[in-house]
Amino acid sequence: MDFDSTNSISRLIPGTLVAALLDANAVILLLAVLGVLAGLGTAGQILRRQSRVQVDSAIIRTFNNRVVAWLTTCVVLSVTMMFDRWVTVVFFGLMSFWALREFITMTPTRRGDHRTLFWLFVIFTPAQYVLVALDATNVYTVIIPVYASLFIPARIAFTGETKRFLERTAKIQFGLLICVYALSHAPALLYLQLKSWDAVSREYLPWQGSQAGLLLFLVVMVQVSDMLHFVWDRLGGRHVIAADVNATRSWEGLMGAAFGSAFVAIIMQWLIPVTPFQWYTAGLMGLLISVMASSGSMTLSAIKRDRGIKDYGTLVQGHAGILDRIDSICFAAPIFYHVTKYFLQLPPAEVVASSASWMAGC
């Protein structure tokens, strides 16, 4: 970590916010997103009050709930980004902690798992985020998939409770992987050393824009994708993907959201660039994020259906289900993180070539 400048107390004061994480473009993008969401929220409220409108009230209620959730996320994220990077890291750490407790509460474990689970909450979750804040890339990318995933089965074996051993191990590993490891890659984006391609000198120069650009891009694209999925499912959904998992998610929604997100990403990159991507890289990233976000929602839905729960929020009444809100970002974050790292090391021509060969490989 860069101790001399980024860690100084003065950065904690909102008065210096532009110097900390956000630049003019990032602020404009945030304001635009907040504006659009506020507009949608108002429209939803008006629709709800007009009983004569021939729209299913359940759809409007779902829509309104989502808009409120997106708006809350954006407002909280905007506030955390006014401070130093570690504040955003702490914010995501708390979300991970809460999501993990929802996940483990829902997942049946046995008495023998108690102390293993204690390690999860008290050691691995905080350690992952501390390492992200320390920018220890080589450690935080392996601590959970390598150390924790070997530690968990060993610790359970040491307790001597063998019933459904593999099933219990897998559940705990999965929870830690999705709720903590995957999500921690979102704030880790703040620490990437970004470069942008300079067409004149034909070489990479350090990116001068906002530190928070990539994270903003990810969060906004996930929300755009969710929104487009919702709209396409309602308007053009004919072929449901898997009715047992989710009765409304359709192939039309998936494709519409993926290509719609790519389109929005390109427009965004053109109007208010917050990332060092080329326009086509931005488009590809939008597509990738959307597909991953849909996959995340489907996966977590499948787990919920298996457990016979509709929302993680109704698991224990009165709690807003954090896991319901972050399932898409959990899947998109690590893939976006690694693909970004990979792409930003290549000159643009090779970017195109490598993505083409990657597509052909699929």
Added chain:
Amino acid sequence: MMEPQFKKNRMKQVSIKILVGLAKFFSGATIRWVGCEPDSCQRVYFANHTSHLDALILWASLPRTLRAITRPVAAGDYWLGGPIRRYVSGLFNPLLIDREKVRVHNSPIDMILREIGNEYSIIVFPEGGRSLTGEVGTFKSGLYYIGKKRPDLELMPVYLDNMNRIMPKGEFLPLPLLSCITIGPPIWLDPDEDKNTFLMRARQAVLDLKEA
């Protein structure tokens, strides 16, 4: 002379706030009142019992005004077992019962009723001990005698969900999972009801809240 006493009280108030905050955070408890409302009238909350923290968490989840007049009945040998537990138990003001000394002639019921007078509500766990599996065991007769000697008290069934995973019997470190406390409509002892029927009915009232 007044000042040190005042400071001590203030310290205690802050400690209580911290304790309540910690208990609420680590238990992730949601409290639901089904068919009843929080009320300052004298009540007996009776709940299923799976962990040593049950009494503390249920007490901490009550509204602040009710916390001040509600005393959990808890195991003296546990809560006086060390300096930290002793300090914490001083904060939530439990009625401590020494389980070793409970005899027919030395019934804790009289002591409890004497202590609460016409002022306090209490939290009791009629199973007598903590359940290992989370199943609700048979009720001991204490609740029946409370109902018989003080027919004016409202007997409130309470179901504690998931507490056995937060701190199972035999573990000493709590896990920060989510839990749910459901409080149901009060029951009373019918004048001509025998002990076993009443205890079965009370247990069923707790079990019914599982699905409420």
